[in-house]
Amino acid sequence: MSGFFDIPSDLQHSWLGLVGLHLREALLPVLAGLVVALPLAQLCVRFRWLYPPVLWVTTVLYAIPSLAFFVVLIDYTGQTELTVMIPLTVYTLVVLVPAIVDGVRSVPQETLAAATAMGFGPVRRYVQVQLPIAVPAIVAGLRVATVSSISLVSVGTLIGNQGALGNLLNDATIYNRPELAWNAVITMAVLAILADAALVLVRVLLTPWMPSGTRRRKTGARPEPAAPALEDAAR
Amino acid sequence: MILNFVNAFFSDHAHWTGYDGIPTRVGEHVGYTLLALALAAAIGLPVGLLTGHYGRGGNALSLIATAGRALPTFGLLVLMTLLLGFGLVNVMIPLVVLAVPPILVTTYEAMRSVDPSPVDAARGMGMSEAGILFRVELPVALPLILSGLRSAAIQIVSTATIAAYVSLGGLGRYIVDGLYQRNYEKVIGGASCVAVLALATLALFWAVARVAVSPGVRRSA
Numbered sequence: 478m479s480g481f482f483d484i485p486s487d488l489q490h491s492w493l494g495l496v497g498l499h500l501r502e503a504l505l506p507v508l509a510g511l512v513v514a515l516p517l518a519q520l521c522v523r524f525r526w527l528y529p530p531v532l533w534v535t536t537v538l539y540a541i542p543s544l545a546f547f548v549v550l551i552d553y554t555g556q557t558e559l560t561v562m563i564p565l566t567v568y569t570l571v572v573l574v575p576a577i578v579d580g581v582r583s584v585p586q587e588t589l590a591a592a593t594a595m596g597f598g599p600v601r602r603y604v605q606v607q608l609p610i611a612v613p614a615i616v617a618g619l620r621v622a623t624v625s626s627i628s629l630v631s632v633g634t635l636i637g638n639q640g641a642l643g644n645l646l647n648d649a650t651i652y653n654r655p656e657l658a659w660n661a662v663i664t665m666a667v668l669a670i671l672a673d674a675a676l677v678l679v680r681v682l683l684t685p686w687m688p689s690g691t692r693r694r695k696t697g698a699r700p701e702p703a704a705p706a707l708e709d710a711a712r
Numbered sequence: 713m714i715l716n717f718v719n720a721f722f723s724d725h726a727h728w729t730g731y732d733g734i735p736t737r738v739g740e741h742v743g744y745t746l747l748a749l750a751l752a753a754a755i756g757l758p759v760g761l762l763t764g765h766y767g768r769g770g771n772a773l774s775l776i777a778t779a780g781r782a783l784p785t786f787g788l789l790v791l792m793t794l795l796l797g798f799g800l801v802n803v804m805i806p807l808v809v810l811a812v813p814p815i816l817v818t819t820y821e822a823m824r825s826v827d828p829s830p831v832d833a834a835r836g837m838g839m840s841e842a843g844i845l846f847r848v849e850l851p852v853a854l855p856l857i858l859s860g861l862r863s864a865a866i867q868i869v870s871t872a873t874i875a876a877y878v879s880l881g882g883l884g885r886y887i888v889d890g891l892y893q894r895n896y897e898k899v900i901g902g903a904s905c906v907a908v909l910a911l912a913t914l915a916l917f918w919a920v921a922r923v924a925v926s927p928g929v930r931r932s933a
Contacts, residue, residue: 533914540866540910542873545887545903548896549714621781628784635877635891646790655794662787669782 481656485648488638496664499641503627504672506562510569510622517570518577519603531574539571543629547636561633561640568629569622576618580611609683616680623676624669631665642668714900721901732885738905740881744872745909748807749865755808756815756864757857764823764853765845773820777813785810785871793878803875810871811864818860822853851926858924862917869910873902883909 482492490498521528546564554560584607592606608615631643638644642661649657721727727734763769785806792802826849834848850857873884886902889895 536866536914537907537911540870540907541903542870542884542887542906544873544884544891545899545906548887548891548899549903552896620778624778624781628782628786631784631786643784643786646787649794650790653794655791658787658791658794662784662791665784665787666779666782669784670778673778673782 480654481660484645485652485657488644488648492660492664495642495645496668499627499630499643499665499668502558502561502630502633502639502641503565503668504623506565507569507619507623507626509562509566510573511619513566514570514573514577518574518581521574521578522581528578535571535574538567543568543632544635547633551636556637556639558633558639560636561630565626565629569626572622572625573615573618576614577611580614581607583614584610612683613680613687616676616683620673620676623672627665627669627672631661717897717900718904721897721904727901734905737881737883737885737902738909741869741872741883741906741909744803744807744875744880744882745865745868748804748811748868748872749861751804752808752811752815752864752868753861756812756860757819760816760819760857761823761845761850764820765841765849767824770820770824773816777817780809780813780816783809786874789874789878798879800880803872803878803880806874807868807871811868814864814867815860818863819853819857822856822860823849825856826852852929854925855921855929858917858921862914865913865917866910869913870906873906 484490484492484495488495517531521531541564543564546567547560550560550563554563588606588610589602592602597606631640631646634640634643634647638647640646642665645657645661649655649661722734730736760773763773783806788806788809789802792805796802830848830852831844834844839848872882873887875882876884876886876888883902883905886898886905890898890900890902
């Protein structure tokens with residue numbers, strides 16, 4: 478497979494440059510999604526009636542095909558990275574909001590009462606008690622969001638080479654060089670797996686109190702936090 | 713402005729009939745979705761049910777699921793088209809790869825989350841393993857299993873638009889053609905059809921859950 482790393486010059490990036498671009502286009506939306514999802518989820522926990530409609534809206538937004546979303550945004554943000562990152566941010570909400578709501582709700586009442594009894598105000602209780610306990614669920618949501626975000630960036634190639642590694646797919650087609658498509662698919666898969674592993678590491682570091690046995694049971698095997706939560710919405 | 717486009721798209725009579733009409737495209741889209749969902753369920757459900765029943769292989773399963781998620785759908789589509797030429801198979805492969813992880817993981821989790829005491833009671837009464845699986849565990853796990861199928865279905869509905877990129881039909885036709893023709897009315901019309909289809913999927917699964925889930929399970933859930 479010669480020329481595996483011979484990136485066509487029209488992309489104006491080396492392979493590593495494309496990797497960096499890809500990570501930026503994929504990870505910034507996840508970060509932005511987390512910033513939006515945290516207060517949104519807190520509102521949903523505080524006002525229970527808000528949760529089902531929020532889930533419905535995020536699900537419908539999630540169902541809008543990425544390409545259509547990009548095309549609509551071109552009018553406002555042009556053929557730029559931003560046009561790719563805005564839809565990706567919106568897509569992460571469908572996973573992150575239920576994950577955070579589930580995580581925060583799973584904090585036992587006694588724990589909350591104990592924190593209150595120790596004189597914690599609502600803000601301090603949220604930051605120092607609820608969020609740390611919700612970390613495994615939040616990270617589980619972040620893992621799904623990050624991996625799918627890395628995969629979705631590649632569609633950006635269709636709106637004028639804004640897809641980072643996905644641009645290789647376009648070039649593979651127009652220059653008839655399948656090895657470039659292999660390169661894109663394999664690199665994206667490896668990036669996704671590495672990002673996933675990094676998030677697992679973050680969780681282990683953030684939750685030192687969790688024994689390794691139950692950790693696997695509670696979070697490693699629970700990468701679909703959106704599923705039970707979406708269940709609420711449909712009822 | 714978007715609403716104007718939607719209105720213009722759906723009030724144009726030319727969009728309602730013929731080869732490129734909305735009914736044809738919706739039919740094709742539903743066809744791809746059902747085929748991909750059926751294939752993914754045929755892979756994910758049995759594996760998830762068995763591993764969940766025996767409680768083994770959870771780690772291997774989540775590895776497979778992560779690997780499946782990590783494979784970029786659009787990238788796979790282009791790669792498969794380069795390797796296999798144009799056709800239905802190379803659209804189905806990425807869609808199935810997309811849909812298997814949620815089905816697999818949720819089914820496994822649903823089976824694991826079944827209360828062990830009725831399972832033990834059933835075993836004590838002399839039920840066979842198959843009987844326990846299908847008559848005790850499956851009914852209790854059904855709501856969660858359905859929710860896994862539902863998120864898979866929604867992902868497929870939204871992603872099946874890529875079929876149009878490699879010359880097949882479906883609602884993606886409007887989006888891809890609209891992009892190249894700079895016809896935003898078409899793009900937005902196609903996208904709103906997909907969104908409506910996704911809502912219909914939600915409603916369908918809600919109805920299925922109503923009918924299929926036993927009342928006792930629904931009450932306790």
